[in-house]
Amino acid sequence: MKLTKRLLLVILGMVMILPLLGITGAVKVTVGGNSAYVGVWMWKCTSFSTSCIADWVGMYSNPEIWEPINVFWLDAGATSTDAAASRAIMSISPTFKDRSWHSDGYYGWFDWSWYGQEYGPYGYGTFSDGSAIFANNHGRIFGGHSPGGGWWYTTGAFSRETGTFHRFTSFNQARTAVKNAMGGGFSYLGSYYFYNKENTSSYTTKDHDGYCYFFYKGTAKESPEVKFTGRREIALTTEEEKKLDNEFKILHCSPNPFTDNTHIKFAVKETDKVSVRIYNLTGACVTTLEDSKLVPGYYSLRWEGTDANGEKLPSGVYLCKVSIGDKAETTKIQFVR
Helix, strand or coil: CECCCCCCCCCCHHHHCCCECCCCCEEEEEECCEEEEEECECECCCCECHHHECCHHHCCCCCEECCECCEEEEECCCCCHHHHHHHHHHHCCCCCEECCCCCCCCEEEECCEEEECCCCCCCCCCEECCCCCCCEEEEEEEEEEEEECCEEEEEEEEEEECCHHHCEEECHHHHHHHHHHCCCCCEEEEEEECCCCCECCCEECCCCCCEEEEEEECCHHHCCCEEECCCEECCCCCCHHHCCCCCCCEEEEECCCECCCEEEEEEECCCEEEEEEEECCCCCEEEEEEEEEECCEEEEEEECCECCCCCECCCEEEEEEEEECCEEEEEEEEECC
16 A cells, blocks of 8 residues: 655655655665666654654663565556555565554555555554464564566564564564465565664664565566665764765775674765676675666665675775766775674
8 A cells, every 4th residue: 555656855856755764775676677676664754764663562672673675576467555454464464464453553664655555354564473472473464565667565564472462573583484385476586685683782683684575477588687786874863964065985894894784874966877896805896785777865875794695704804995977986895703
């Protein structure tokens, strides 16, 4: 169920389409040459602030439990937003049914549009494989959104609870339960690293490994090739930061050295082709975080010390090269495992 059309901003286009604070948490998913940015979290309000990331109804603190998107449907046969969402819901039925006694009012995000959670025939909006008073796997579904080319994207955030007082048990067990229940003509495509694994003193995704299970519906000839760019985080935190510099530069990489992740911030003055690549000291490119045309604004990319396949790299010094148009700048980043 789509709540809003694409939100347009008069002056700075993509960078300020949304009221951006902190991290957005999105990946670019490309199928058959058609791309869309997809949110990697379930949201409890429509603002790109960490305070809006769904946090297991606030039952946990120090750290909070953030709820990741961990299921993805690719559908080549749907004809509309509602049809894509309905087909996703039906694919896990009757194992997962529309059940009561779960919280609702959540959102997913695609291409600068918010999508409210889908509701089933009973109007509850949570799809569970058992009663809420017992241990169960349950989740919410968002979409569908079309990147073009006849494909439709629908996402889900699934978790397992004890049933007693709704205590958290596992994200990975619920994801596996969805895989085991999958039908309706959908086939398992594979697991893809979705850049939503977090473990800090303030917030955590517990046993979630950062991977999202992908399922597709179409003929063998239509079997999609899924490509990702690095997780993009567009941050505008103060009025001063909204004023663009007159010269291209990497603002900073912080923290540096880093253990868990580092943020690579840079400014784009004019709409141009931008690439951000990480190289090892032999000159080999280990991963590409960004490779597209960006509009003016401040950008922040988060790198977790992983290669293009999401695998952790060895400790050491790496080179971050940011190219904007015909200009480029390189800085050293030290990764410590």
